[in-house]
Amino acid sequence: MDDRTLVESACRGDRSAFEDLVKKYETKVYHLAFSFVRDAATAEDLAQDVFVKAYLHLPEFRFDSEFGTWLYRVAVNQIKDHLRKVGRRKEVSLEDVPEGQFASEDPSRIRDEARENERRRAAVHRALETLPPKYAVILTLRDVQGLSYEEIVQTLKISPGTVDSRLHRARRLLHKKMAPVLKEGFGVEGGEA
Amino acid sequence: MNCRNAERWILKSLNRDLPPGEAGLLEEHLRACPGCRTLRNEYAVLRGALGRLPVPALRPGFAGRVGARLDALARPASESLWRAWCLRAIPVSLFLIGLFVGGLIFLPDGSSNLSQTEAFLLNGTVPQSEAPVYFDESKKPEENTMLILFPAAETAAAKKPRP
Numbered sequence: 001m002d003d004r005t006l007v008e009s010a011c012r013g014d015r016s017a018f019e020d021l022v023k024k025y026e027t028k029v030y031h032l033a034f035s036f037v038r039d040a041a042t043a044e045d046l047a048q049d050v051f052v053k054a055y056l057h058l059p060e061f062r063f064d065s066e067f068g069t070w071l072y073r074v075a076v077n078q079i080k081d082h083l084r085k086v087g088r089r090k091e092v093s094l095e096d097v098p099e100g101q102f103a104s105e106d107p108s109r110i111r112d113e114a115r116e117n118e119r120r121r122a123a124v125h126r127a128l129e130t131l132p133p134k135y136a137v138i139l140t141l142r143d144v145q146g147l148s149y150e151e152i153v154q155t156l157k158i159s160p161g162t163v164d165s166r167l168h169r170a171r172r173l174l175h176k177k178m179a180p181v182l183k184e185g186f187g188v189e190g191g192e193a
Numbered sequence: 194m195n196c197r198n199a200e201r202w203i204l205k206s207l208n209r210d211l212p213p214g215e216a217g218l219l220e221e222h223l224r225a226c227p228g229c230r231t232l233r234n235e236y237a238v239l240r241g242a243l244g245r246l247p248v249p250a251l252r253p254g255f256a257g258r259v260g261a262r263l264d265a266l267a268r269p270a271s272e273s274l275w276r277a278w279c280l281r282a283i284p285v286s287l288f289l290i291g292l293f294v295g296g297l298i299f300l301p302d303g304s305s306n307l308s309q310t311e312a313f314l315l316n317g318t319v320p321q322s323e324a325p326v327y328f329d330e331s332k333k334p335e336e337n338t339m340l341i342l343f344p345a346a347e348t349a350a351a352k353k354p355r356p
Contacts, residue, residue, distance in 0.1 A: 019256045022255070
């Protein structure tokens with residue numbers, strides 16, 4: 001069954017139709033949530049919240065866009081609310097990031113360089129968490145989720161110009177937050193063109 | 194091109210490809226400016242570090258857990274609906290009870306306990322004018338006259354000033 005049929009059935013109270021929609025989109029929503037919170041349990045809770053909210057607001061869905069896009073928008077709004085509620089850390093340092101946070105179960109087999117890369121990546125994601133939600137969201141959608149400009153425009157319901165300017169500010173802000181860490185040496189090769 | 198513009202174009206180039214003219218000017222500036230070269234590399238490293246994270250798999254049975262949340266949500270919803278109904282019903286009931294009690298206390302009683310004579314006095318009615326009401330053709334004329342005279346006498350006595 002296509003999304004439209006499932007949505008219409010779910011609106012009439014068919015819970016199995018909604019369950020089919022959940023099964024179809026659960027991974028996408030969970031991955032999106034995880035890219036923001038980086039914790040499996042919290043990401044699952046958030047994903048559940050998204051589907052509950054979607055179910056409650058399903059009668060308001062008018063098929064102006066794809067169901068997936070609408071659900072993505074519901075998810076982004078839910079995640080933004082979550083980010084506002086949990087508040088944000090102010091300082092970022094490489095010391096904040098525990099070694100091997102993203103390492104596999106056997107760290108001895110991982111080369112030092114790869115481990116260092118993971119620490120850097122974790123530091124950048126921590127810095128991302130400290131940005132105001134609208135900047136964290138747009139950077140995550142673009143650079144972590146890999147959404148196109150058009151997809152971001154549809155998801156956030158903002159103009160392409162706003163996407164540009166918001167991305168611009170978000171990158172500058174992230175760079176500013178990471179400046180102390182970048183000065184410590186962050187694998188950045190300066191000098192050569 | 195100055196360094197400020199260069200940073201703007203560096204950021205622009207991270208989001209989408211620059212037009213050939215702008216790209217050429219930026220490259221020219223970067224060749225001459227080590228500070229901007231470092232800046233571009235820093236932005237590129239940050240962008241690269243933001244790439245997809247390894248995501249742990251979602252636990253099986255997720256849809257079932259969402260269904261359970263919806264079930265749990267439905268129950269309190271009916272309870273809260275009932276509670277909301279009760280909360281609205283209480284003031285309405287109190288208002289209606291107050292209205293009823295107020296009506297009992299303040300509204301004039303339709304069934305007066307006054308005697309007919311008292312009623313004549315209070316309304317200032319001359320009983321003779323009511324005479325036809327009391328006439329009963331089937332009775333003797335004297336009895337009809339008595340019916341008129343006694344209330345009239347009572348009225349006259351009531352009108353006399355008391356010492």
